[in-house]
Each structure stands twice: as structure tokens, then as C-alpha cells.
Amino acid sequence: xxxxxxxxxxxxxxxxxxxxxxxxxxxxxxxxxxxxxxxxxxxxxxxxxxxxxxxxxxxxxxxxxxxxxxxxxxxxxxxxxxxxxxxxxxxxxxxxxxxxxxxxxxxxxxxxxxxxxxxxxxxxxxxxxxxxxxxxxxxxxxxxxxxxxxxxxxxxxxxxxxxxxxxxxxxxxxxxxxxxxxxxxxxxxxxxxxxxxxxxxxxxxxxxxxxxxxxxxxxxxxxxxxxxxxxxxxxxxxxxxxxxxxxxxxxxxxxxxxxxxxxxxxxxxxxxxxxxxxxxxxxxxxxxxxxxxxxxxxxxxxxxxxxxxxxxxxxxxxxxxxxxxxxxxxxxxxxxxxxxxxxxxxxxxxxxxxxxxxxxxxxxxxxxxxxxxxxxxxxxxxxxxxxxxxxxxxxxxxxxxxxxxxxxxxxxxxxxxxxxxxxxxxxxxxxxxxxxxxxxxx
Ligand code: UD1
Ligand code: CA
Numbered sequence: 001x002x003x004x005x006x007x008x009x010x011x012x013x014x015x016x017x018x019x020x021x022x023x024x025x026x027x028x029x030x031x032x033x034x035x036x037x038x039x040x041x042x043x044x045x046x047x048x049x050x051x052x053x054x055x056x057x058x059x060x061x062x063x064x065x066x067x068x069x070x071x072x073x074x075x076x077x078x079x080x081x082x083x084x085x086x087x088x089x090x091x092x093x094x095x096x097x098x099x100x101x102x103x104x105x106x107x108x109x110x111x112x113x114x115x116x117x118x119x120x121x122x123x124x125x126x127x128x129x130x131x132x133x134x135x136x137x138x139x140x141x142x143x144x145x146x147x148x149x150x151x152x153x154x155x156x157x158x159x160x161x162x163x164x165x166x167x168x169x170x171x172x173x174x175x176x177x178x179x180x181x182x183x184x185x186x187x188x189x190x191x192x193x194x195x196x197x198x199x200x201x202x203x204x205x206x207x208x209x210x211x212x213x214x215x216x217x218x219x220x221x222x223x224x225x226x227x228x229x230x231x232x233x234x235x236x237x238x239x240x241x242x243x244x245x246x247x248x249x250x251x252x253x254x255x256x257x258x259x260x261x262x263x264x265x266x267x268x269x270x271x272x273x274x275x276x277x278x279x280x281x282x283x284x285x286x287x288x289x290x291x292x293x294x295x296x297x298x299x300x301x302x303x304x305x306x307x308x309x310x311x312x313x314x315x316x317x318x319x320x321x322x323x324x325x326x327x328x329x330x331x332x333x334x335x336x337x338x339x340x341x342x343x344x345x346x347x348x349x350x351x352x353x354x355x356x357x358x359x360x361x362x363x364x365x366x367x368x369x370x371x372x373x374x375x376x377x378x379x380x381x382x383x384x385x386x387x388x389x390x391x392x393x394x395x396x397x398x399x400x401x402x403x404x405x406x407x408x409x410x411x412x413x414x415x416x417x418x419x420x421x422x423x424x425x426x427x428x429x430x431x432x433x434x435x436x437x438x439x440x441x442x
Contacts, residue, residue, distance in 0.1 A: 017060025089204030
């Protein structure tokens with residue numbers, strides 16, 4: 001059972017069928033990402049925190065893509081999908097979902113899929129307000145109530161919602177708005193849904209009319225006002241997406257700071273949703289850390305560093321300026337401090353990756369892995385052409401090119417283009433091109 005006070009688990013309906021025309025993008029609106037996670041992911045997380053009996057996602061535009069993403073991201077959650085083939089409005093979307101509500105008896109929370117900033121506390125408070133058999137909705141009073149439905153009151157008591165496009169000039173001056181988050185008593189919702197009409201400026205079936213119908217029946221609708229009105233941001237345009245990204249980013253950075261991660265300049269630090277960072281790690285300015293990256297304790301990242309998907313830094317690793325990593329594991333205390341690309345690399349502990357080292361992971365068709373052992377010393381400007389392997393304690397000279405399928409044995413020094421073992425060459429008196437033998441310090 002969730003956090004509603006009814007004693008029965010709630011069901012949650014998430015409306016996600018809209019095309020998002022105003023985004024001017026081919027991607028279904030709810031799959032647009034904020035800090036590395038689709039909008040819908042944030043809303044689903046909030047929904048699942050209520051420990052609902054079930055979550056019903058109403059899909060329409062890009063239904064297949066939306067469903068595929070959700071099934072992948074939440075393989076075990078009690079989520080069902082309902083197709084709203086034609087988007088005739090938010091009320092119509094809930095009408096379509098009603099078949100899935102038939103076997104449930106707890107309250108029904110309705111959320112819009114384009115509201116990623118909604119907080120857990122807000123939803124919990126809303127459910128508490130709704131109580132056992134009541135209805136509650138969320139309001140806000142923003143400076144500019146752009147696009148929102150307005151709250152109409154009579155003698156101070158909630159009466160109805162009027163959509164912006166249907167509002168009179170006088171009603172447009174009302175700043176109290178409908179955020180679009182509701183908790184309904186299931187029986188009331190199911191009874192009144194068929195009574196909604198499309199008799200309005202947009203010719204759509206509005207869910208918002210249902211609240212007015214409840215009042216006409218003599219029911220009370222409780223209003224829950226947001227403390228932080230930024231939670232009300234619904235993403236309709238790419239500008240809203242950017243605005244919401246900044247707000248989510250702030251929350252993510254605050255969480256890491258609270259967990260003992262030293263972030264020197266939050267204003268120039270980009271950390272996606274779902275990044276793990278250990279205590280005492282320092283993140284220096286102008287750094288981008290993408291979703292799913294794992295960073296141990298006591299590491300140093302940045303300035304000007306890009307850690308991409310699949311990067312794992314073990315405790316004490318240091319990745320410095322103009323270094324990019326992708327799908328790479330960097331061992332304990334290993335350093336790559338300058339101007340390098342670490343792609344598909346598995347690097348042991350205590351290794352030094354010299355300035356300008358490139359893990360050449362891509363042969364034009366496929367990606368390959370490079371393995372570097374512990375305590376190795378990769379000289380400046382080394383190119384490691386994957387797949388290849390550098391043994392524990394081995395060394396490459398500055399500018400060495402280690403060609404595909406090469407395996408440098410432990411503790412050997414290899415230099416040159418293509419790289420060859422220094423030991424063997426000295427023994428066999430062959431003259432070398434010279435100059436490339438010493439590892440440059442980095
Ligand atoms: C809605 C509210 C408005 C509120 C605002 C808050 C209605 C009629 N209006 O307006 O009062 O202030 O949200 O952001 O509800 N959707 C469907 N199927 C449809 C239509 C919409 O699934 O047929 C989905 C959309 O994908 C979106 C959500 O419902 O996620 C809200 O729809 P949208 O068109 O953005 O409503 P608003 O005009 O913002
Ligand atoms: Ca909207």
C-alpha cells in the first residue's frame with residue numbers, strides 16, 4: 001500500500017499520448033531527455049514511489065517507442081499501456097484508460113507525462129488531502145500564468161477550471177492555475193467521465209471539466225498549492241525543456257554536494273541523472289558526466305572532462321583536462337590527466353596514461369577493446385589500436401603506435417611505429433628510427 005490515507009493502493013494514470021507539436025521534433029514528446037533521462041522517466045519514478053496498485057500509461061504518438069522504452073527501463077513494475085489512437089483531449093485520454101481502472105478500487109492519481117519537476121512530497125501531500133473518498137488537485141500561483149487553466153472560485157471556494165483559450169479577459173487575469181496533477185475517488189471519476197463533452201474552444205474533451213462537475217454535485221475539491229512553483233513546469237517547447245533541465249540539474253548537483261562530493265563550480269558542471277559519485281571526489285569546472293557513469297571515492301575529474309556512458313572510475317582515479325572516456329574502466333589510482341581519449345578501455349590500477357594517448361577503438365565498422373594492466377606506463381602520444389593488450393608494468397615510448405592484436409608482455413618496453421619491443425631490438429643490433437624511446441612525463 002502506498003502513501004494515500006485511504007488504506008487502498010492508488011492507481012496512477014499518466015497521459016503521454018500527445019505529439020508535442022510545439023517541440024518541433026520527431027521524437028515523441030515524453031521521450032525527450034532531461035539530464036540523460038526521458039521526461040516520462042521522471043514522472044514514472046514519482047508514480048511508482050506511491051507504490052500504486054498499477055500505473056496506466058496512455059500512449060498515442062510514437063506509442064511503440066514509448067512502450068519499448070518503458071518496458072526496458074522498468075521491467076518489473078506494474079505498468080500497463082492503453083492506446084489513445086486519436087488525441088481528443090485529456091478527458092478523452094482518461095476515458096480510454098477507464099477500462100484498466102475497472103478492477104481497481106483505490107484512488108486514482110492522474111499525471112501528465114510532460115511534468116518532470118513534480119516532487120514526491122507534492123504527490124504524497126495531494127493524496128493525503130484527497131483522503132479516503134475525496135478529490136484533490138494541485139495549484140500554483142505563478143507570476144505569469146502562461147498557458148495554464150485558471151482556477152475559478154465563488155466566495156473563496158473552488159468552483160471550476162477554465163482553460164486559457166476559453167477564458168474571458170477577466171478570467172485571464174486570475175493567477176491561480178491548474179498544475180495538472182489530481183487525485184480522484186475512483187467511483188466519482190468513473191461515474192463522471194462519460195459526462196464530459198467537447199463543447200469548448202479546442203473541441204477537445206477536457207479532464208478539467210470533471211472538477212467543475214464534482215462541485216455541481218455538491219462535492220468538495222481540495223486544492224493543494226505548490227510551495228515551489230517551478231514544479232509546475234509542463235514541457236511544451238524546447239525552451240521549456242531547457243528551463244526544466246536547469247532546474248533538474250540544480251537538484252542533482254545539490255544531492256551530490258550533500259553526499260560529500262566537492263563540486264568547485266556548479267554553474268559549469270553538468271551531471272546527468274543516475275550518476276554515482278563516491279565521497280571526497282573532486283569535480284572541477286567545465287565537466288560533463290553522462291547518465292550511468294560510476295565514480296569511486298577520492299577521485300578527481302576535470303577541469304574540462306567528458307565522461308560518457310559506461311565509464312567506471314575506481315577509487316582515487318584521476319581524469320584531467322580535455323580527456324574523454326566512454327565504456328571504460330579505469331583502475332584504482334590510475335591517471336589520465338591530459339588530452340586523451342579512452343574508448344572501450346579496461347585499465348588496471350596504478351597506471352599512468354600519458355598526455356595525448358588515444359585508445360583507437362573504432363576500425364570504421366566495429367568497436368574493439370583495449371586492455372592495459374596494472375602499473376603500466378603509457379608514454380605521451382601513444383596510439384593503442386584496438387584490440388590490443390599492454391601487460392602489467394609494461395611501458396610504451398612517446399609516440400608509439402601499438403597495432404591491432406599486439407600483446408605487450410608484462411614489464412617490457414615497446415617503442416616506435418609500429419611499436420616493437422625495445423629489449424629484443426637492442427639484442428639483435430637492428431638500427432632503429434630512434435628518438436621515440438623515452439616515455440614523456442605527464
Ligand atoms: C493542461 C490542462 C490545463 C493545465 C495544464 C498544466 C486540460 C484540458 N488542461 O493543459 O488546465 O493548466 O495542462 O500543464 O487538461 N494528452 C494525451 N491525450 C490527449 C491530450 C493530451 O495523452 O488527447 C497528454 C499530453 O501528451 C500531455 C498532457 O496530456 O502530456 C497534457 O496535455 P497538454 O495538451 O499539454 O495540456 P495543456 O494544454 O498543457
Ligand atoms: Ca502541457
